[in-house]
Amino acid sequence: MKDFYFRMLTRVRYGVGISSKIADFAKEMGGSKIFVIADKILLETDTLQGVFESFEKAEMEYELFTDIVPEPPVKVVDEVSSVMRRVGCNLCVAIGGGSTIDTAKAVCMLQTHEGSVKDYLFGGTKTVTKPCVPLICIPTTAGTGAEVTAASVIDDTENQVKLSVTHENLIPDLALLDPSLQTSLPTFVTAATGMDALTHAIESYTTLNANPVGDAYALQAMRLIGENLRTAVSDGSNIEARGNMTVASFLAGASLLNCGVSVVHGIAQSIGGIAHVPHGLANALILPYAMEINYVGNLEKFKNIAACLGEKAEGLSLRDAARKAVEAIINLENDIGIPRKLSEVGVTREMFSQIIKDTMKYRLLAINPVKITRKHVEDILEAAY
Numbered sequence: 130m131k132d133f134y135f136r137m138l139t140r141v142r143y144g145v146g147i148s149s150k151i152a153d154f155a156k157e158m159g160g161s162k163i164f165v166i167a168d169k170i171l172l173e174t175d176t177l178q179g180v181f182e183s184f185e186k187a188e189m190e191y192e193l194f195t196d197i198v199p200e201p202p203v204k205v206v207d208e209v210s211s212v213m214r215r216v217g218c219n220l221c222v223a224i225g226g227g228s229t230i231d232t233a234k235a236v237c238m239l240q241t242h243e244g245s246v247k248d249y250l251f252g253g254t255k256t257v258t259k260p261c262v263p264l265i266c267i268p269t270t271a272g273t274g275a276e277v278t279a280a281s282v283i284d285d286t287e288n289q290v291k292l293s294v295t296h297e298n299l300i301p302d303l304a305l306l307d308p309s310l311q312t313s314l315p316t317f318v319t320a321a322t323g324m325d326a327l328t329h330a331i332e333s334y335t336t337l338n339a340n341p342v343g344d345a346y347a348l349q350a351m352r353l354i355g356e357n358l359r360t361a362v363s364d365g366s367n368i369e370a371r372g373n374m375t376v377a378s379f380l381a382g383a384s385l386l387n388c389g390v391s392v393v394h395g396i397a398q399s400i401g402g403i404a405h406v407p408h409g410l411a412n413a414l415i416l417p418y419a420m421e422i423n424y425v426g427n428l429e430k431f432k433n434i435a436a437c438l439g440e441k442a443e444g445l446s447l448r449d450a451a452r453k454a455v456e457a458i459i460n461l462e463n464d465i466g467i468p469r470k471l472s473e474v475g476v477t478r479e480m481f482s483q484i485i486k487d488t489m490k491y492r493l494l495a496i497n498p499v500k501i502t503r504k505h506v507e508d509i510l511e512a513a514y
Contacts, residue, residue, distance in 0.1 A: 133340035135387050138300045139266075139277040141379060145368060148267050148307040149179030151222060152187035158263050158302060160220030163191040164213045166233045168225035168269065171195075176269065176310050180224065192216045197225065200291070200401060200408065201232045202284040206246045210239035213262075222265045223301075224310075226322070227273030227282075227408065230266050234281040234299045237261040246283055250292040251492070257296035264301040269310045271361070271374035272322025272409050274329055274382015276304035284402060290487055291402040300386070306379060308371035316362055320465040323358040323374060325409030326350065327461075328416050329381035331454075333388040335423065335430050336496040343388040346380045351437035353377035355461075362465045392501050393419045395491030396509060399484045404476045413467045414474065417458040418512040422505055424451045426498030471513045481510050 142154070155163055163184065171177050172195060184191045194212060198205045213221070213236055223233030235246045240262040248255040266276035280295040311319075327350075333339065334347035353373045360370040396419070397411035406414075424431040431451035432442060438457035442450035459469075468474055476484075485506045488494070494501045 130341065133342070135340065135342040136297070136300075137277070137383055138297065140303045141277070141306065142303070143306040143376065145309045145372070146179070146307060147305050148310060149183050151180050151265065151267070151305065152183040152189050154265060154303055154305070155189065155220055155222065156187065158220060158265070160189070160263070162216070162218045163189060164216065164218035164221045165191050165193045166197065166209065166221060166223045166225070166229055166236065167193065167195050168197055168229050169195040171224065171269065174313055177224065180222070180267070192218060197229050197232055199228045200284045200405065201228050201235070202286045203245060203247045206232055206235045206283060207239070210236045210246070214240060220263045220265070222267065224267045224269060226268065226270040227275045230268065230273065230275035230301070231281040231283070233264055233266070234275070234301070235283060235294055237264045238281070238294065238299055246294060247285065249294045250283060250285060251295070252292070257294065257298050259298070261298050265303045265305065266301045267305045267307060267310065268375070268378065270314060270318060270322040271311060271371070271378040272325035274326060274378050274385060276301055277379055277382045278386045282398070282408065289402050291398045304379065306375045308368055308375045311371045311375065312366050312368065314365060316365065317466065319365060320358070320362050320467055321407065321409040321413055323354060323361065323465070324413035324416065324462065324467060326374070326378040326381045327354045327358070328393055328412040329385045329390065330354070331416070331420070331434055332390040332393055333381070333384040334434070335427050335498045336389050336391050337498065338496045339388045343384040347384040347388070348433065348437060350377040350380040350384065351434060353380070355438040358461065359464055389493050389496050391493055391497035392423070392488075392505070392509070395488045395494055396484065396506060398491065399487035400471070400476060402487065403480050403483055404474070406474050406476065410468070410474065413462060414469070414471055414513055415509060417455055417462070418509045420455045420458060421512070422509065423498050424454060471510070476514070478514065481507070484510060
């Protein structure tokens, strides 16, 4: 067994309704004035009511910011950071999906670091050197696992590329997993975010950086998703399915944090920067086509993926059993209504050249189970088109 380092720096609390105890946790962490970053759409529901009531009952001062943009661009992140600095809050609470949590991570970092978030993106002129303002995350989707990861993915709209600020100091301090906040999530969002979590689990399990602890997290995430995603999509009010998906997303995020991801994310991130396809959907679209190339790189692990997703492999050769993992993804995506082709989401062939170019710069391609070439990326895009 090779040497490895496994981080799990976020404290995690799970419970139906646990978000309504937010003030207790904020006090424990020394919060006196709280900056709440939330998806604007949540104001149209009663999702935030328990959070507000918790702060008001505890007589804790808080500032609410909801002008969040999906796939956060540099300009918005910088503006939110300026607002938080101006109102003088010493703890942040992020309530929403991956874009909201990624925004909050970067905003908390900028409270203790000078400059624009663009300076800290991959290849930028500055690096994270100080602790960030404490952050509590309450995810309202089961997909990104951003509540336990070290990256904040930002859209550099000027250069049409999505990059990340990645540093251990950006890892949130506390995650409150409350499945009751996800019961009204739209069907398609449930499907796309669920496939995002599954992509994290599959890629982190099969990278060259995988380790036994990360494997345990990823395998359990895959089992939970295989057993619950269809139910969560078809019956959003099923609190057991929602709870299992919430935990699966966290587990997959923890595995991602420690073992990394590879070509699916490289292509999806490039597509997001150029065609502005939401990250989870882009991952879902690329996943089965990338697996067609990757499964031969670790037949035993892909056989295990197939088993986690309910595929039977008795009497099959190892190669055929591993290939079942691809079939499992195709069947799942068909069942939950995921588009199967890039042409359905606004990606054109004219974009391929830039997508390939940006993908080949993706630093985690080196840990893909198969050595990735430009031809591989081209073949994946053609198959997905």
